[in-house]
Amino acid sequence: MDDTDRSTLARVAAGDQRALAELYTRHGQALLAYAEGLLGERQAAEEALQDTFLAVWRAAASFEGRSAVRTWLFGICRRQALTRLRRPGPGTVPVDSAGELPAGEPGPEAIALARADARAVGAAISALSPRHREVLDLAFGAGMSYRDIATVLGVPEGTVKSRLFQARNHLARALAPVSEPVPGPRRGWSEEEPG
Amino acid sequence: MSHPRDLLPAYAAGTLPPGSHRAVSAHVTGCRACMDELQAWRMVAQATRARSAAVAAPPPFAAIQARLRSASPVVAPYRGRVGERPLVRAARLLWRQPRLIGWPVWLVCGIVLAVGIGLAAVAPPGMGGQLLAETVPLAAALAVAGACGGGDPAAELVAASPTSVRAILLARLTVALGAVFLVAFGASGLLVGLHGGTAAGVLAFWLGPMVLLSAISFTMAVIWRPMPAVAVAVGLWAGKVMVGTGGLHPVVAYVFTALWTDSVLGMAAAAGLVVATVVLLPWLSSRPLPRYGPAGVR
Numbered sequence: 132m133d134d135t136d137r138s139t140l141a142r143v144a145a146g147d148q149r150a151l152a153e154l155y156t157r158h159g160q161a162l163l164a165y166a167e168g169l170l171g172e173r174q175a176a177e178e179a180l181q182d183t184f185l186a187v188w189r190a191a192a193s194f195e196g197r198s199a200v201r202t203w204l205f206g207i208c209r210r211q212a213l214t215r216l217r218r219p220g221p222g223t224v225p226v227d228s229a230g231e232l233p234a235g236e237p238g239p240e241a242i243a244l245a246r247a248d249a250r251a252v253g254a255a256i257s258a259l260s261p262r263h264r265e266v267l268d269l270a271f272g273a274g275m276s277y278r279d280i281a282t283v284l285g286v287p288e289g290t291v292k293s294r295l296f297q298a299r300n301h302l303a304r305a306l307a308p309v310s311e312p313v314p315g316p317r318r319g320w321s322e323e324e325p326g
Numbered sequence: 327m328s329h330p331r332d333l334l335p336a337y338a339a340g341t342l343p344p345g346s347h348r349a350v351s352a353h354v355t356g357c358r359a360c361m362d363e364l365q366a367w368r369m370v371a372q373a374t375r376a377r378s379a380a381v382a383a384p385p386p387f388a389a390i391q392a393r394l395r396s397a398s399p400v401v402a403p404y405r406g407r408v409g410e411r412p413l414v415r416a417a418r419l420l421w422r423q424p425r426l427i428g429w430p431v432w433l434v435c436g437i438v439l440a441v442g443i444g445l446a447a448v449a450p451p452g453m454g455g456q457l458l459a460e461t462v463p464l465a466a467a468l469a470v471a472g473a474c475g476g477g478d479p480a481a482e483l484v485a486a487s488p489t490s491v492r493a494i495l496l497a498r499l500t501v502a503l504g505a506v507f508l509v510a511f512g513a514s515g516l517l518v519g520l521h522g523g524t525a526a527g528v529l530a531f532w533l534g535p536m537v538l539l540s541a542i543s544f545t546m547a548v549i550w551r552p553m554p555a556v557a558v559a560v561g562l563w564a565g566k567v568m569v570g571t572g573g574l575h576p577v578v579a580y581v582f583t584a585l586w587t588d589s590v591l592g593m594a595a596a597a598g599l600v601v602a603t604v605v606l607l608p609w610l611s612s613r614p615l616p617r618y619g620p621a622g623v624r
Binding site for chain 2: 162167177189271296299
């Protein structure tokens with residue numbers, strides 16, 4: 132897949148618009164879904180997608196192959212989406228410890244989540260903060276490895292894992308029977324990392 | 327195998343390498359707790375994929391094509407063959423740097439130089455060189471910090487370009503330092519015209535400190551960030567000014583005076599710093615710094 136992408140990108144760098152259209156056909160849908168997850172809005176996500184491909188058109192010649200083309204595209208798309216959020220992205224938050232990985236036996240919240248209704252889980256994902264939703268989108272929606280996600284987000288792999296677990300814990304809490312207060316939806320980019 | 331909990335999300339996503347995938351498979355079939363955990367991840371994966379699949383197809387490519395016609399490359403990529411005509415290539419590399427170095431860098435540096443040269447021109451004869459010696463090194467250090475520290479919007483494109491980071495950095499150092507040197511050299515000539523003396527005599531005041539302070543600023547900006555480099559340059563400058571007040575401990579005053587004096591040792595230290603930084607550069611630039619900020623490629 133990446134070999135195909137690389138040769139297509141080389142044609143883009145040489146000024147071939149059809150090659151850019153091929154990249155768009157191949158990755159447009161996944162990028163749009165990711166941007167929509169980040170921005171929560173179709174119109175803004177489409178604009179971010181357009182800007183992503185304009186940036187690719189301009190910068191294709193400078194792609195150096197340090198990552199897969201797809202990872203590079205997601206990185207550009209993320210920057211374009213964050214520019215629209217007009218707030219600092221999570222990549223600029225320094226305190227993001229990887230020390231929150233779970234250890235030992237799984238808790239009962241995993242069981243609650245496993246038995247939940249798929250639609251309810253989908254709704255709970257919509258209510259997650261963009262920071263947590265994007266890591267789910269990249270891992271499961273786009274099917275990226277921890278390393279690729281880390282490249283896109285500009286954080287260490289450990290942070291990717293801890294964010295995945297935080298996202299899942301939020302989902303489990305939102306879906307648990309109402310025995311404890313459920314935290315409200317968190318829509319903005321929050322500076323503090325929930326425990 | 328202990329509970330491979332941190333691998334379960336990747337396992338559910340199907341993105342584990344085959345070896346790890348088999349190991350997790352084997353563990354999960356025998357471990358009830360991990361199986362429950364995996365089911366939870368599978369549910370999250372399924373719901374996330376359903377959300378992604380529900381996003382309607384992107385608009386046709388024509389919308390982007392329409393915008394491509396008005397879009398031109400920000401900086402045209404270098405199309406020459408690498409290794410051919412090295413002098414032409416070096417000249418082009420240098421020629422593009424002033425535009426890529428942000429205008430605030432030139433502005434701040436210009437203000438410091440203008441103030442220094444202005445004061446030196448109206449100072450009594452004999453004091454002009456001293457005043458240049460107190461401002462030119464500061465201007466040079468600020469220019470070098472701004473030009474070589476990265477963090478500007480162009481830095482990302484530069485980092486991804488086929489030209490080596492070392493070449494870019496040296497080009498920027500040359501341009502920033504060269505500009506300050508030319509202006510200060512011109513000002514020295516002006517002082518000689520106004521007050522007499524020799525150009526070499528005036529040069530001896532500021533050249534040594536300029537080289538050393540720029541080298542310190544360069545190393546700080548490249549190894550760390552531009553802001554600490556600026557802070558150190560301003561701190562060294564403040565220290566030099568305070569030596570004049572006589573309020574410093576003699577040892578501290580001696581150190582600052584030595585730093586701000588034209589000496590062979592200072593020049594050698596400066597050269598050592600720059601060479602070490604440039605040699606270490608490829609390893610430094612692979613640091614896991616956050617590379618994607620909101621101001622990315624446009």
